[in-house]
Amino acid sequence: MAIAATVAGATAAATEGGTVKPGLWEIRLVRQIVDGRDVTALVPAALAGMQQLMGNMTPQQRRQMEATLGRPPASTTQRICVSPEMAAGDKPLLPPDVKCEPTAFNRGGNRVAFEFSCADQGRTTTGKGESVLASESVATRIDMVTNDANGRHTWQNDTQARFVGADCGNLKPADQVAREGQAVQKK
Numbered sequence: 326m327a328i329a330a331t332v333a334g335a336t337a338a339a340t341e342g343g344t345v346k347p348g349l350w351e352i353r354l355v356r357q358i359v360d361g362r363d364v365t366a367l368v369p370a371a372l373a374g375m376q377q378l379m380g381n382m383t384p385q386q387r388r389q390m391e392a393t394l395g396r397p398p399a400s401t402t403q404r405i406c407v408s409p410e411m412a413a414g415d416k417p418l419l420p421p422d423v424k425c426e427p428t429a430f431n432r433g434g435n436r437v438a439f440e441f442s443c444a445d446q447g448r449t450t451t452g453k454g455e456s457v458l459a460s461e462s463v464a465t466r467i468d469m470v471t472n473d474a475n476g477r478h479t480w481q482n483d484t485q486a487r488f489v490g491a492d493c494g495n496l497k498p499a500d501q502v503a504r505e506g507q508a509v510q511k512k
Contacts, residue, residue: 345458345459345463346407346461346491347407347409347491348406348488348491349404349405349488349492349493349494350404350407350463350486351402351404352404352484352486353402353487354368354402354482355483355485356482357482358479358481358482359478359479360478411499411500424443424445425442425450426441426442428441435457436456436457437458438453440453447474448472449471449472451470452467452468452469452470454468461488462487462488464485465484465486466481467481467484469481
């Protein structure tokens with residue numbers, strides 16, 4: 326959830342107002358703090374363990390887990406394709422597996438401030454963040470609070486996004502992936 330929200334926040338910032346270039350972007354987790362503890366060094370091993378666990382599941386078990394938790398990222402670096410429409414847009418784009426609503430989105434100069442609220446299967450997450458934009462980079466910090474059956478937890482994520490190139494290769498634009506995911510969820 327935390328990495329997905331971080332990617333969503335960075336994507337939202339990257340798509341605001343046409344400041345950034347359309348094309349392939351790479352978003353890297355720089356720092357993650359959970360309940361006041363820096364867990365950045367632990368994240369790669371946790372993601373690898375999750376991938377191994379899912380690799381040992383039946384297809385039905387994997388689908389059920391993804392429906393519950395979303396698809397876990399394979400690493401702390403994610404790539405997204407920003408379409409020209411996204412780069413020219415003025416609304417945040419949230420991946421289809423992130424059940425969040427933006428509650429505020431304000432831009433001033435090269436800074437974008439945003440807030441969001443998420444609720445899914447007994448878990449609520451509220452957060453706010455800020456992104457600093459340049460045409461080929463976006464630095465984002467997100468602060469979140471999660472409440473669920475395991476209690477209340479605080480998260481802080483810092484990410485750095487960089488423009489890789491105009492050609493996304495085989496990667497579909499994130500807005501197209503979001504539309505396709507929403508269509509599947511409605512079925």
